[in-house]
Amino acid sequence: MPWATSSSTPRPKLFPDPVGTVLLKFSGHFWGKPEAAADPSRNSSTKILRPLLGQTRGGSRAFEECLPCRFGEGSDGESTVICHVVPYTVASGPANMAFDEALLEIVSAGGSQVYFRTYGWLEPTLSLGYFQPSRLVREDPRWRGICWVRRSSGGGAILHDRELTYALAVPAGHPRAVLPQALYRVVHEAIGEVLRGWGVEARRRAVVPADGRSLPGPRPFLCFADRDPEDLVVGTVKVVGSAQRKRSAGILQHGSLLLRHSVITPELPGVADLAEVPDDPQQWSRVVTEAVVAALGMHARPAEPDPAIETLAERLERTRFGHDSWTYRR
16 A cells, blocks of 8 residues: 555544544634633643734734624625634545545535635655656655655645645635636735744745746656745745645645655755744644635634535545555556
């Protein structure tokens, strides 16, 4: 198998059980108990990342103020769109890719649902872009013993290790989804504002003098060794990269914020290698979510556990992302 997870390791629930406490809290809210957010002392990540709050989108409202809004009605009475925020979870490569694809299928089925989530990986995992040949993994001794999976999105391979990963699924009719490049730009700029709130000067590569050009010749195997005008960079170091999977009725964009270098790819530093900032992905989950949802002009609402999404994700993991016919298709 192209990935290796111990049979004794329980498969994490993609929607956590609401009967829980600290491990299930997300964005200041206990799963199924949003009233717990009123006491920030119960959320250590809120206190640690307090300098970031209010610094996204020029001082956006706190995340909690968005929660009471109903679909189709903002707090100011104007029409708005709810973004369903899935709690931060950690899962295997096939499970993560299957859940992202399930969200794409849901938003492509009609309606106006929008989903955003952040997540982590059970172990260091290499994800190949859809079009990359599997021989590049098999022939390189660097990747021996490393779990790997194939994404449904394009682009270069990413070693998911010490990072925060996000996924955004929107219907094709959303204004930001009409031009795919615009979706890259709005998400990356939102994350850039979060980083700048910590004093990390992250910018689009396109606006960095003499660094907006793609590399000549064949594209590098690794996404974070490549150059794209929409990359988020600190100096010339790429710290955020994203990829998309487009359908006629929906679009999935997922990407990575590198927090620290991996021992497997020490040449690719993260933001905590470049500046004195936290490197715990769960500590970044709240503020990145707040910034991205606000930048999209939406109101955030914790996603309710949905058996239909879980069932679909489990089927996609079993029949596609966890199956050799998909992994070795190229």
